[in-house]
Amino acid sequence: MTQPPPPPPHQPPQGGFGPPQDQPPQQPGQQPGFGAPQPPQAPQTPPPAAPPAPGQQPGYGYPQQPPQAPPQAPPGYGYPQAAPPPQAPPQAPPGYGYPGQAPNPYGQPTPPYGQQPPYGYAQPTMPLQPQAQPGGKKFNAQLAIIVSAVVAIALIVGGGVWYATSSGDGDKKDDTANSSGGTGGKDDGKDGGSGGTGGTDTGGGTTGTSTKPLEKVPANPASKILFQVPAPKVSKDTTISTAGSWLTDKVYAKSGVAEITGFDPDKGTKLWNIKLPGPVCQGSNHATTDGRTAILYQPxxxxxxxxxxxxxxxxxxxxxxxxxLWTKTANSGDEPISFNNITVSGGTAAVGSTSGGAAFDLGTGKQLWAPKPTDTCYDAGYGGGAKLVAVRRCGSYDQPELHIQTIDPKSGKVISDYQMGSGIAYASVVSSDPLVVAADVGESAKDGSGISDFFSIDNKTGKLRTRISAPSDQYAASCDGITKVEECHQVAVGNDRLYISTEEHDGSGKFSQTNEIVALDLATGKTVGQRAVAGDDSTLSPLRMDGPNLIAYKRGPYNKGGQVLSIDGGTFKETKLLENPSTESVLDAERSMLPQSAEILYRQGRLFMSDVYASDLGRTSGEVEYLVIAFGLN
Structure with a gap:
């Protein structure tokens, strides 16, 4: 499994809080003028302090350096079997928790940022019909890895202690919203199952329960460029987060540098713009059916x-x-606490960090639950969508004890609790319903993917259904469980199955590379005997579910545009929904959006690919880069 370079070293977390424990836990159980490709996206939220993550591997995707034929995969490649559940750690003695530990220092040292100059979105001046250009640049994976590592180091933030305050947004300059008609529309909210961040398109990421596919098969899947948004210009040595993108029936919204802008999804016309005092750290992967979501940003x-x-x-x-609609802040004395994670579920916005978690009513901003003075555990983060799931951390820093809890979004009451075994310091929520969690057991994933195993858990009882071994040398999925509990790529859940990309390996042609998407049963952990094959010099990435069908993005050979496919959940038959232009300028721009890090949204014949940060690092003078590239059917 591969992913962008990991965040810098962390500090031990301090005691925190989470939802009230009203019942005891249950037993464990990317047109002419397009620029050259960009480097892989860096993590978009300043992370808290944590142990050093393992080393990284070169970036995913074609074209690559002239490859050396890699060794053949061992027998059974791409088909992990169910692994036995981990043994639960011994019960903590009375008073077990964080008392006596030194508090986490706020504001860890970071390399300097440059001052961000004002900018605005300008409509492209180039014609929208793609034309071939000679000498197109190709992606240099090794350079990109170095650039991303520098970016990752530039994004560090400390923690604090919770004191809740709030404010309205009516008369503050940094809170103004200039609107020119962004109305109507609903979140998709009907797609069964879920997908990883950056590969999630359910109108901003809701998980639904529809058993029927909603995507229509076009008579002609050939696409054209609908619009593009130039990358924000930033000062030298500056990296700014632009995380967050959402899609409703009438609005495509995207975070820029200290702003969020709503666009007409077909024309790219700016519908509205919300100015913020600082960069957006993270946007929830989910939204309500009436188009409400939540964000974290700097003041x-x-x-x-x-x-x-x-x-x-x-x-x-x-x-x-x-x-x-509203703003909440969290302070530690005169300093604000920095959160790592935000999600939406059941009309509730929930935030988590090493100092714990809290929740607010999405419509009114009313605090739904608050920390308790007696808490010795903390909610590191939450997974949202159809259900709300907390990753709750207890125990000492060196010997953490993780609990995966399904909780009521309104009251914070624990519905079920699964205690993970020893050797698991961090976990990520891949799907809240059905509940699937990814973890790196014993730090055995040596590529920094954060995944060695998946855990299928019963939401109602908290019992482990099955544990699925997913060796990092065979699978391309990745999660950032250290800083963002709900940040997984190359994986989707639906039909009570786990759909996951394999790592690239030898294709049938000389020097060719390819991969597959395989399906595993969440009840047994075994493969279901089906797989979708990308083909030579192509790769497949799961995006999300469409009823019983899987929506996937296919990154083609160097001379062919990307595709969006619908894969039948029963037969695994592939149907092409969209195919992008294959001119060199378009290809270069599309390939700058890597499936394992970019935000990719698809619905009803429209594909939106966006970057999660703006930076001058690695940028060549005169090179044109884009924040958003939008494709649509002809």
Whole structure:
């Protein structure tokens, strides 16, 4: 499994809080003028402190350096079998937790940011019909890895202690929303199952329960460029997060540098713009059916003197109206606490960090639950969508004890609890319903993917259904469980199955590479005997579910545009929904959006690919880069 370079070293977490434990836990159980490709995206939220992550591997995707034929995969490649559940750690003695530990220092040292100059989205001046250009640049994976590592180091934030405050948005300059007609539309909210972040398109990421596919098969899948948004210009040595993208029936919304902009999804016309005082750290992968979601952002722009202000601002956004509904802050004395994770479930916005978690009503901003003085555990983060799932951390820093809890979004009441075994320091929520968690057991995933195993858990009882071994040398999925509990790529869940990309391996042609998507049963952990094959010099990545069918993105050979496929959940028959232009300028731009890090949204014949950060690192003078590339049927 591969992913962008890991965050820098962390500090031990301090005692925190989470939802009230009202019942005891149950037993464990990317047109002419397109620029050259960009480097892989860096993590978009300033992470807290944590142990050093394992080394990285070169970036995913074609074209590559002239390859050496890799060794053949061992027998059974791409088909892990169910592994026995881990043994639960011994019960903690009375008073087990964090008392006596030194508090986490706020504001860890970081390399300096440059001052961010003002900018705005300008409509492209180039014609929208793609034309071939000679000498197109190809992606240099090794350079990109170095650039991404520098970017990752530039994004560090500390923690704090919770004190809740709130504010309205009516008369603040940094809270204004200029709207020119962004109305109507609904979140998809009907697709069964879920997909990993960056590969999730359920109108911003809701998980639904429809048993029928909603995507229509076009008579002609050939696409054209609908619009593109130029990458924001940033100062030298500056990297700014632009994380967050959402899609409703009438609005495509995307985070820029200290702003969120709503676009007409067909024309690219700006419908509204919400200015923020600082960069967006993270946007929820989920939205309600009426187009409401939540974000984390910094209270000010980074400067040389203050490279980070922490992701302390929590806000609800009405995507259809283009308004910020409310803002909440969390302070430690005079300093704000920085959160790592935000999600939406059941009309609730939940935030988590090493200092714990809390929840607010998405419509009103009312605090739904708060920390308790007696808490010795903390909610590191939450997975949202159809259900709300907490990753709760107890125990000492050196010997953590993780609990996966399904909780009521309104009350915080624990519905079920699964205690993970020893040797698991971090976990990621891949899907909240059915509940699937990924973890790196014993730090055995040596590529930094954060996954060695998947855990299928019963939401109602908290019992382990099965544990699925997923060796990192065979599978391309990745999760950032250290800083973002709900940040997984190359994996989707639906039909009570886990759909996962394999790593690239030898194809049938000389020097060719390919991969597959395989399906595993969440009840038994075994493969279901089906797989989707990308073909030579191509790769497949799961995006999300469409009823019983899997929506996947196919990255083709160097001379062919990407495709969106619908894979039948029963027969695994592939149907082409979209195929992008194959001119060199378009190819270069599309290939700058890597499936394992870019945000990729697809619905009803429209594909949106966007970057999660803006940076001058690795940028060549005169090179044109894009924040968003939108494709649609002819």
């Amino acid at each position: 000010a722009m980074p400067t040389k003197d203050k490279p980070s202000h922490g992701c302390s601002q929590i806000a609800a956004i009405d995507l259809n109206a283009g308004k910020k």
